[in-house]
Amino acid sequence: MNIFVCIKQVPDTETKIELKSDNTYIETKDIKWIMNPYDEFALEQALLIKDHYKTGINVIAVRVGATNPSTEVLRTALAMGADEAILVDAKENLPPYPTALALKRAIDKSQKPVDLILAGKQSIDYDNFQVPQMLAQMFEFPSISQIVSFNLTKESAGSKALSDGSFFKVELKREIEGGTIEIYNLELPVCCSCNKGLNVPRYPSLPGIMKAKKKNLITYSLQDLDINDNDKRIEYRNFYHPPEKAPGKKYTYPEGDANKGRVLVEEVFNLLKNEAKVIGK
């Protein structure tokens, strides 16, 4: 079984975002890059399957993105346990549609049959929440987004065999608004996007890091995949910071004095009611 895991490289969550002087993008020179946290859940799920079945599971990490200033995340994926990696060198951060198209064509070009696709539910830089569902549609696979549970079982028969002749069923749980859970029972292949809560991603081990250096990493250019500017369809312009808030009012609670405390809280209540007009309407 071939499991493709889509991985994006994003700035660390604690990064303070500065803009380029011409406002065409963010300033990237001091950024610490990490694997998109939701993609870690996707990769971990693939590795859990590999750990469980021991043989016959091939995990391929695929990334579309700029190689300057860093390409570390695919090496991290290999060090965590992925078998191979494919990089599409995009020179810049592409919008979701051409990203999904590049992933599709890179996977096709690898000539490996696709049995399962896993991705993070969204990247924490652009937060589009689009690529996994687009990819599902491009492969005509069922699309199940933001899964919190993935329960795979090997079957002796089914309606469609995977590339190696095996049959697998999966029970997927996804959490939607208000905490409601939807459960899907499907046969592979499927394309899932992963949410926090699915598993606890492992750290790369030292032997893993050593082994990763010898693993196969293929690079394609966008030209190799016949993707050009016309596939972008949208353009980002004029990056800007949100307006800063004027300083607010700050009070110190009189510790241990419930009566004075109540007077203070009533004052804040009155401000919320009469000045902000957000409560007691």
Add this chain to the structure above:
Amino acid sequence: MNNNILIFTELNHHGEIRDVSKQVLSNLSVVGTDVVVIGKVNSSNQEQLKNLGANKIYAIDDPSNLLANYSPEGFARAISDIIKNNTYKFVFAGLTSKSRDFFPIISATFKSAMISDVTKIDIDGSNLTFARPLFAGKCLANVIPLDNNPKPYLITIRPNSLPVNPSPRVGTGELVNVSLSFNQLRYKVNEIIKSASEKLDLTEAKIIISGGRAMKNAENFKFLHEMANQLGASVGASRAAVDSGYAHHSMQVGQTGKTVSPELYIACGISGAIQHLAGMRTSKYIVAINTDAHAPIFSKADYGIVGDLFQVVPIFTEVLKAKCR
């Protein structure tokens, strides 16, 4: 009249038009819109949609209840059928768990781009451009459609980011019943476990009360729930509280949780890590309760109380009980 815009409009489980759909409709009424609804459109919905600017109202008739439960495939195909037979330039929806899930499927179906989580629309005649937050709101950017899409751009609008236009241009409100073009689905949900809570999802809540690491344990969140009940608020949590096991991940506000824009956000025992501020900074009003007077959360707060949340929150609940009756 030929409209450029179609709006996927959702009803809540009481059959009423969802607030986020009203926000999208009323803001786009100036350019003329059609609307598509999956499910029954009663006469009061029809009247309301008309007053919010709708011209044609496509009601997707589903006699075999194929779409009674949400289906990514089914919803995408139903809306794609309307798109296929028309010349819309844009298809909008409020950003909900449904539109966020199935709009990208439509996008890939037509090889058309999608722009998610838009917080600002600039209207210049029939040209629309957008702005949306990036890096969880640490910065924003304008997004320009390049007009080379084979079919319409798909756009989702963040809830509570566009105030409802109080005087939208009234539409013609013509009801068009549409039958589904398909009678089976390749895959569908097998079971649904409804959450016990009737509370609004954080992304749509008008008021949110969140707790951080200083909550100390899961049980103490009851203080926030008691206060939330007085305000009709939803309860959220910081990443520190979620990672410590005090709260469920669906409650997490911040860069690896939910990005929220309520009218009022009350942060209790949250210091204000950069990834948390990113997820709630667009709240209209922010109240912070924290023992550390130098906590970064105070720099974003309209009203800050330096104090112990375990003293302040119960008194706040009492004040609300006394004054909000």
